[in-house]
Structures are given as C-alpha cells and as structure tokens.
Amino acid sequence: MFSGVDDGRARRGWVPRAAIAVTAVGACCAALTSCSSEPAAAAAVINDFASAVSQQNIQHAASLTTAPGQASTELTETMDGMHASNVEAKVLRTVGYSDGTAGFTLKTTYHWNTGGEGDETGTAKRREFVVETQGTARELSTGWRVQWEPAIIYPGLRPGGRINEIRTDARPAPRVLSRRNQPFMVMQPINEVVIDTSRTENIGRTVAAVARVIAPMAPQVTSDVILKKISSSPGEPVVAVALRDPDMKVLAGDPAKIRGVTVRRTERLVMTDRQLSSPLEEGLSNYWQAIRDATAGWQIVVQQPGEAPNRLDGHQGPAARNITTTVDPKVQRAVGIAAIEVAQPTTVLALDARTGGILGMARNQAATDRGINIDGEYTTGSSLAAVFDAVTAYAKAHNIGTDEVLDRLGLGVAFTVPGASSPQRNGLGVERIDYRPGEVRASMLNVGALGVALGRAVAGEKSAAAPYIVSGQVTKIEGGRLGSLDGDLVRPILDAMATTVRRGDASDLTDAKGLRALVGTNGPDGPGWFLGIIDNKVIVVYTEGQRSGTAALQAMQKYLKVR
DSSP states (O other): OOOSOOOSTGGGTOOOHHHHHHHHHTOOSSSOOSSSSOHHHHHHHHHHHHHHHHTTOHHHHHHTBSOHHHHHHHHHHHHHHHOOSEEEEEEEEEEEOTTSEEEEEEEEEEEEEOSSSOOTTOOOSEEEEEEEEEEEEEEETTEEEEOOOGGGTSTTOOTTOEEEEEEEOOSSOOOEEOTTSOEEEEEEEEEEEEEOGGGOSOHHHHHHHHHHHHTTTOTTSOHHHHHHHHHHSTTSOEEEEEEEHHHHTTSSSOGGGSTTEEEEEEEEEEESSTTOOOTHHHHHHHHHHHHHHHTOEEEEEEEOTTSOOEEEEEEOOOOOOOEEBOOOHHHHHHHHHHHHTOSSOEEEEEEETTTOBEEEEEEOHHHHHHTOOTTOOEEOGGGGHHHHHHHHHHHHHHTOOHHHHHHHHTSSSEEEOTTTSOTTOOOOSSOSSOOOTTTOEEOHHHHHHHHHHHHHHHTTOOBOOOOBOBTTOOOEEESSOOOBOOHHHHHHHHHHHHHHHHHSTTTTOSSOTTOEEEEEESSTTOOEEEEEEETTEEEEEEEOSTTHHHHHHHHHHHHHHHO
16 A cells, blocks of 8 residues: 655665556556446545645545544645645546555645746746645545545655745845935844733733833833733734844843743844934835845745754745935934924924935824824915915916916825835825815825925926935826926915015024925914925924914924034
C-alpha cells in the first residue's frame, strides 16, 4: 500500500508488493483497474475529494477521509497559510490493488492573482505553486475513504507540519526623504504595549498601571485615553502606546509585568526627529506602504514540527527607491509649535508659494480629537470675502461663469495628493453657491492652492499650481481645471491682503515684514481662517470654537516668531 510518505526504500530500488501485482496483471497504468472489488467507487471518492479541495470546501473534503477531524484541521491550516486566490486539485492517476486499496497521484496548484502583467522588480503578477503527492484510498464499512495523511498536502509532511505562503520585503526598506534629501521618516524597531482585556480581571487597575509606567515617555497617553481606545474596540487587544527602543529604557517600570499586558516587537515607519509630529505622517506612511507592497516578494515554506522553516519556492526583487518629498523639517517644527500655542482646535499648513510643495503640517491635540485633516471641507465665513468679491467682479467683466474663475484659483476643484490626501474623499472644494458667509466650504488644500496661486502671481507666474508632497507624483484634479492668473483677477485680492496687514485684522502681528494676509471667521462660534504669504511660503491656519479668528492670529504670530 502506498502511504505517500517516502521512507527511503523507493530510492534504494524497493518496489511495493502491491505494485508488483499490478505489473503482473498488466492493466493498472493510468486508470483504475478491476483489481479491487469496487474500483469505480474508489475513483469517485478520490475525485470528489480533489473537487472539494479545489472548491476549498474543507468540511466536505475532510468527511471523505479516514480521519475527518485531523484532516479538517490540517487542510484549514493549509488554506489559511497559503491564502491562494484559487486552488486546483486534479487526480492524475488512480491504481486499484487486490488488497482492497487504491493508490492515487494528486496534483495541487495554488494560484495567486495580484493584478497586472508584471512590475519593475520582475515579480510575476500571476503566479502559482504546484505540488504532486501520493495518497491511498481504502474501503471501510462506511464505503471508500481517502486514507488521511498530511503527506497528501506535501510530500513528507508530518502531523503538525504545514506549508505557508509568506510575504518578503527587500532590504533596505525605502526611506522618506525631506526636500533636502535628508531622512525624514525611516523604518525602526517599535515596541507596542498591548492590553488584552480578556487576560485581566480588573481592567481599570491594569490601565492605570500602564499609564503610570509609560508616563515618563508618553504623559499624554492617560488612563482615560487608553480606556477610550479599549471601548472603541471591545473584546480586542489594544495597543496603548508604541515606543522606540530608547524610550523603553526610561519608563517607570516594565509594562510586560502588568497583568494582561504584553510588549510586541515590530517595525514601523517613524519620523527620524522624535520631537516632530504631523498629520502628514499617515499619508506618507500609506504611500510608503504602497511602494513596499508593489515591490514585495514571496516565499513558499514548509514548517515541520521542531524544525526551522524550509524554503520551497519564491521570488524577491530589488529594494524600492527612496521617496523624496517636499517636507522641510524646519518648517514642520515651526508649524508644530504654532499649532500647540492655541488651546482650541488648531491646524497649520505650510506650502511653497512658487511650486505648491507641502512644507509641513501640524495640529494640536484638540484638532486631532476633532479629526481635522488636510482635505476635509469647512466653512470659510468672512475670511475669503475679498476673494469672492474679486471672482464675482472678474466673471461679470469677462462674461464667464464664476465656477470657472474659482477653478482657476484652486477653490472650485478637488485635489487628491499622493502621500497626503485621502483617496476616500467624496466632495468637491467650494460648493457652487452665491458666496454668502457661513455657506461656503473649502478644504485646507483648497485655501492652500489659492495662496499658491496668489504667491505665484506675486512672483510673476501666469498660472496656478496644484499642491503636492511626493516629488515626481502628479496631483489629481477633479471638478475643473487650474488656470491663468490675470492681473485684474488677482490684483484686488493681493491689495486686500496688503490692507489687512497694514490696518486690518492682521495689523497687530509683529515680525511680519512682507506679509500679505486674509483673516476672518464664520460668526462668533467660528471656524476661523488665516491665509498668509510670507518668505515665499503660504501659511494656512484653521481654528474652531469661539473667537476662532483671534485664535488663528495667535497661531500665526507664534509661527512668525519661531520660523
């Protein structure tokens, strides 16, 4: 009887007695013979088993074996470990023996469809792994069944063994570089402090202990913050905080010794300067991850109990190139200090006034809690009144629609900025309405693009430019087109900005030589905006809450002092 397990005898010329019998009758080569009592029934069960494997119907496949429980467990582990797009199991040959058994050869092909026809690494976009195994079926009182052995999955596989498809990533990992080609974000070892509520009887005591231990490095991660995370993911382990290796040395204790807490080692893309924090980090991390995904490799490994994994197949292309951005760490630090200067929700965005490159973005904790982001749409109130007056007058004088004029300035379009803005965004920049305060909505990207258009006009440029953050990546513009910057369109706006600084709401700002600005609110409860052009930079401040216009000026004043 063939068991499918190579015990070495076949390599030494040993031939199973059943095989000799098959040769003697001369009729058991490629199809089931009449050597056994019910060969057709055996073939039917074997083919049914192969069909169930192809359909990944584990329970049915297991029910056709002599050990359904063991077969179900090991087939499930195989399918979970290989996570193929589809599986094709085919019976190549079946041979019946006079002792009431039947041997068969099973060819199993695992397919992965990853889309496209290929990439720069040479990794095939459609790939497969093929394995041939030997198995046996026997006739029991309940009918024919496949004799279950793990070797049906892979030759020589033992109980407790498994085959897996695993991802591989080329080294070194790409770095995210600043505009000066210095590392801005790099992959580093990270320690995640994980709380598992199912492993502690007193969650309040556990959370308090964790907050106390991590306080020297993460004082903002209080018990209330951790409990909020836990309540948002009931029953799931929660990462209370992620710390770098040097951070672990200054904690007030070992978090792993707290009941219900483990410290999980991983790697993560982080800012090289631990003092910097930015909402841009998420978008850049997502872009970096997409690059890693596109250049990822793969391996098929067999893991036998008590042995190191053994590579069976795989491919790994070269490492991805570093990602160059427009971020300026010095500007990022300045906008970060400006944002935390204000108690109410405050977000500050800085762009290059000539190119539209995003130099930095920051928000305080209150703005983070509110979920304020770079492409969310917020009411502009009176802050852009001078812009809307100029747009209306220009459109009337030139007999064109105000929509087209808004688009030219970057206000009437939607931007998708690779590495910065969310691809799930649904809205378009400014709503197409009559420009009544409290009704117009725009994103920080829209207001930033307006500032860039005006900054380019000051520098003598004749057209607007879309914001961007990754060098070489083009920003997608929807809902209209950017356009020319006619003098009779931008001049009234620039004049209003100069007036605002000389004797208007921004006249009290100091260290503001050369500043042009617009500032305003949407009533006493906000929100408030500040749009400024200074030092060849566009600064956009967005605040919420009462006296938000004053808060926006406060943040801008801090930026001017620390820039």
